[in-house]
Amino acid sequence: MPVGTRAAVKALRSGDLKGLDAKIILxxxxxxYLRPGNQIMxxxxxxxxxxxxxxxxxxxxxxxxxxxxxxxxxxxxxGVEFQSHIDGSRHRFTPENVVETQRAxxxxxxxxxxxxxxxxxxxxEHRQSMERSMRWARRAKEHHxxxxxxxxxxxALFGIAQGGLDHDLRRQSAEALMEIGFDGYAxxxxxxxxxxxxxxxVVERLAPQLxxxxxxxxxxxxxxxxxxxxxxRGVDMFDCVMPTRNAxxxxxxxxxxxxxxxxxxxxxxxxxxxxxxxxxTCANYSRGYIRHxxxxxxxxxxxxxxxxxxxFYLNLMTATRQHIQAGDFGxxxxxxxxxxxxxx
Amino acid sequence: MPVGTRAAVKALRSGDLKGLDAKIILxxxxxxYLRPGNQIMxxxxxxxxxxxxxxxxxxxxxxxxxxxxxxxxxxxxxGVEFQSHIDGSRHRFTPENVVETQRAxxxxxxxxxxxxxxxxxxxxEHRQSMERSMRWARRAKEHHxxxxxxxxxxxALFGIAQGGLDHDLRRQSAEALMEIGFDGYAxxxxxxxxxxxxxxxVVERLAPQLxxxxxxxxxxxxxxxxxxxxxxRGVDMFDCVMPTRNAxxxxxxxxxxxxxxxxxxxxxxxxxxxxxxxxxTCANYSRGYIRHxxxxxxxxxxxxxxxxxxxFYLNLMTATRQHIQAGDFGxxxxxxxxxxxxxx
Numbered sequence: 001m002p003v004g005t006r007a008a009v010k011a012l013r014s015g016d017l018k019g020l021d022a023k024i025i026l027x028x029x030x031x032x033y034l035r036p037g038n039q040i041m042x043x044x045x046x047x048x049x050x051x052x053x054x055x056x057x058x059x060x061x062x063x064x065x066x067x068x069x070x071x072x073x074x075x076x077x078x079g080v081e082f083q084s085h086i087d088g089s090r091h092r093f094t095p096e097n098v099v100e101t102q103r104a105x106x107x108x109x110x111x112x113x114x115x116x117x118x119x120x121x122x123x124x125e126h127r128q129s130m131e132r133s134m135r136w137a138r139r140a141k142e143h144h145x146x147x148x149x150x151x152x153x154x155x156a157l158f159g160i161a162q163g164g165l166d167h168d169l170r171r172q173s174a175e176a177l178m179e180i181g182f183d184g185y186a187x188x189x190x191x192x193x194x195x196x197x198x199x200x201x202v203v204e205r206l207a208p209q210l211x212x213x214x215x216x217x218x219x220x221x222x223x224x225x226x227x228x229x230x231x232x233r234g235v236d237m238f239d240c241v242m243p244t245r246n247a248x249x250x251x252x253x254x255x256x257x258x259x260x261x262x263x264x265x266x267x268x269x270x271x272x273x274x275x276x277x278x279x280x281t282c283a284n285y286s287r288g289y290i291r292h293x294x295x296x297x298x299x300x301x302x303x304x305x306x307x308x309x310x311x312f313y314l315n316l317m318t319a320t321r322q323h324i325q326a327g328d329f330g331x332x333x334x335x336x337x338x339x340x341x342x343x344x
Numbered sequence: 345m346p347v348g349t350r351a352a353v354k355a356l357r358s359g360d361l362k363g364l365d366a367k368i369i370l371x372x373x374x375x376x377y378l379r380p381g382n383q384i385m386x387x388x389x390x391x392x393x394x395x396x397x398x399x400x401x402x403x404x405x406x407x408x409x410x411x412x413x414x415x416x417x418x419x420x421x422x423g424v425e426f427q428s429h430i431d432g433s434r435h436r437f438t439p440e441n442v443v444e445t446q447r448a449x450x451x452x453x454x455x456x457x458x459x460x461x462x463x464x465x466x467x468x469e470h471r472q473s474m475e476r477s478m479r480w481a482r483r484a485k486e487h488h489x490x491x492x493x494x495x496x497x498x499x500a501l502f503g504i505a506q507g508g509l510d511h512d513l514r515r516q517s518a519e520a521l522m523e524i525g526f527d528g529y530a531x532x533x534x535x536x537x538x539x540x541x542x543x544x545x546v547v548e549r550l551a552p553q554l555x556x557x558x559x560x561x562x563x564x565x566x567x568x569x570x571x572x573x574x575x576x577r578g579v580d581m582f583d584c585v586m587p588t589r590n591a592x593x594x595x596x597x598x599x600x601x602x603x604x605x606x607x608x609x610x611x612x613x614x615x616x617x618x619x620x621x622x623x624x625t626c627a628n629y630s631r632g633y634i635r636h637x638x639x640x641x642x643x644x645x646x647x648x649x650x651x652x653x654x655x656f657y658l659n660l661m662t663a664t665r666q667h668i669q670a671g672d673f674g675x676x677x678x679x680x681x682x683x684x685x686x687x688x
Contacts, residue, residue: 008637008644015624036611036636043612044632052628267380268387280359284396288388292380293352299643300352 001026001058001239002310006035007051010244011299011306014053019280020310023055024108026239029101030062033091034084038104046106046151058239059107061098061140061160064188064220067116075115077132095139099147099157106151111186112140114160119192126164133162134176141180156183158217164189165198167205174209184215187235191221200229207234224253224316224340228333231320243309248302250294253312257340259287261305266291279311345370345402345583346654350379351395354588355643355650358397363624364654367399368452370583373445374406377435378428382448390450390495402583403451405442405484405504408532408564411460419459421476439483443491443501450495455530456484458504463536470508477506478520485524500527502561508533509542511549518553528559531579535565544573551578568597568660568684572677575664587653592646594638597656601684603631605649610635623655 002009002017005028009017017025027047036044044050047057066073066082073082079094095113102110113136117129137159144157159177163169177185187206190199203218207230210216217237218230227238243253250262254274259266261273272282273290281290281304293301319336323329346353346361349372353361361369371391380388388394391401410417410426417426423438439457446454457480461473481503488501503521507513521529531550534543547562551574554560561581562574571582587597594606598618603610605617616626617634625634625648637645663680667673 006636006640006642007633008642011643013624013629013644013647015628031640035640036632040612040632040636044614044630049614050630050633050636052633268384270388270393280357284359285357286388286394288380288384289351289394289396292350292384292394296350296375296379298350298352299355299646300357302643303357303647 001237002313003028003239003241003244004051004057005241006031007047009306009310011248011302012310014051016303016307017053017310018055020307020314022310022314025053025055025057027057027059027105027107028062028065029059029098029105029111030065032059032105033062033101034086038101041104042150046104048106048151056108057105058109058158059102059105059111060219060239061111061113062093062101063098063114064116066093075132077135079113079136080115095136096143099140099143103147103150103155106153107155108153109156109158109184110144111158112137112160112182114162114188116162116189116192117164119164119189119194121164123164123166123169126162126166126169130162130164130169130173133160134173134180137177137182138180141182158182158184158186158215160186160188160219161206161210162189165194165202167202170202170206171209174206178211182214184217184237185210186217186219186237188219190218191226196226196229199226200233203230203235204233210234224313225337227313227316228320228337231324232330232333243313244306247305247309250291250301250305252305252308255336255339257342261287261291261301262294263291267295273305273308274312277308277311277315279308281305281308281311345581346657347372347583347585347588348395348401349585350375351391353650353654355592355646356654358395360647360651361397361654362399364651364658366654366658369397369399369401371401371403371449371451372406372409373403373442373449373455374409376403376449377406377445378430382445385448386494390448392450392495400452401449402453402502403446403449403455404563404583405455405457406437406445407442407458408460410437419476421479423457423480424459439480440487443484443487447491447494447499450497451499452497453500453502453528454488455502456481456504456526458506458532460506460533460536461508463508463533463538465508467508467510467513470506470510470513474506474508474513474517477504478517478524481521481526482524485526502526502528502530502559504530504532504563505550505554506533509538509546511546514546514550515553518550522555526558528561528581529554530561530563530581532563534562535570540570540573543570544577547574547579548577554578568657569681571657571660572664572681575668576674576677587657588650591649591653594635594645594649596649596652599680599683601686605631605635605645606638607635611639617649617652618656621652621655621659623652625649625652625655 098113114133159182161173218235266287269287323332442457458477503526505517562579610631613631667676
């Protein structure tokens, strides 16, 4: 899922996302709650109509952003109080009102509010936090069942497994969520500073414990390699700012690894970013041109690099699905990762 | 002509310009000479190939930008010496090397180097400057005839009439240019601080003195009203950053006047920028959405507003041509201007 934090995938318009054949995008509840706010969002007919996007949208719960505010947030059993990063105004997110905000947004998939503890918390702190997140998950589910769908559309609700890097806590969290019952199950609290190998291990142990016939969603991950490795371990869905944020810094992904287009090396290069890519950028524009646009600070450079990176991620997942169906995913994945990591 | 200063119309990609059916765009020789520079431009196959734009391009001579550097430029008979606004490096533009730079760019229409004196110069200074510009125009024409076309394409060369606000000087300039003989004739040195009425008067006196069967081009003008008033006085071509620059500030043009989309007034407005417009922006996105994008600093807002403003200017000129052919241009123009200037 490309990330459309504030009702736009940065540097793109919704028509571009359709041109890229993105099947679903992510919106950030924290940002949309602050601006434009639930009232305007409701008056505008929800996020689909607001941003002119008629395909699925998943919204996070806002928890991750609120807990990233650190000292500006305070957690209680009822919910979490925080100050806006924009104007310092005080707000509260509860499992219930976060459901209501996502109703106002009208996303197709809503996420429960979860506590996102600091990565370096003790085992005891992780246990307390996970258990609270499970109580919140139950409250979210109950409130979701009580509140009406808006804009005439159904809305799925996903639970989020927490528990840090401890396999027992993760298992208990998964069981608590399945006991409540959700439309899909996410793995939260990873990619927060632990090593890639540790992340893979948590996913490898946890994913098979989640229902095989429902979506498993690894939140906030990751590099192309991360995606393939986690698909191999049972994950179905991902979101990450990596393709869009890197693009705006001039870093683009290819089947042969990353390139930094700001590098003067590319200044007279008439070849496309990736000769194996058929995106609008690679079909029409050279590395030399995009390098020039970054060099002179033309925002068009960000747009062209973003189109390519989003296309690359979507193509990577399309190829993944094809190779899973063909039965050769494992071999293809090893070969693809080797090719991406080969030094130029 | 939308202005593509540094090999991109700001906030757009070349595919967007094609979608807007722009027939010709302008590139700035000063900026392209500095970055990417003539050597890279040549290696990349010229500006058309560089920016993936296969329709006509007009390049200015760079004179206007160099003389805008004021104390950082020094004019002599040979040409003008200046320091780059980017790194202070020293350069010289001459009538001859500016032709060569435009050959390297491979524009379809090149402009001669002209001196652009300060608006408040004395009549004597304007005369000296105009006479030098005419000597430069002759040198440019001669050099243009001596140097080969690059990339297999023909390149037209336009002269530029100067002479400040003095009708006699302007007439002498026009006669000198026609004596040399160009593919088209531009009016330079206007829209530099004089009143609109004074500008109209200079155009009204000068345009009929230029050949009726060749393009007359008023450089750097202007508002929608300016364009119509100057078409009425005999002008065929314009370029201006107004539609693109205003768009990036949230100001959009409509058949009922300008709007500032940053205004909170628009925050829950589900209507398009202009109900009479069929551009991609008006067909898909509301004022409320674009207002939100500006409010949260998403560059997509700049792109959507730019698409509309460029579409508006192109539509204005399309309608102008249609009404000229229908024989009712004058009446239509008065009505259109009245409607644009009516207070909301």
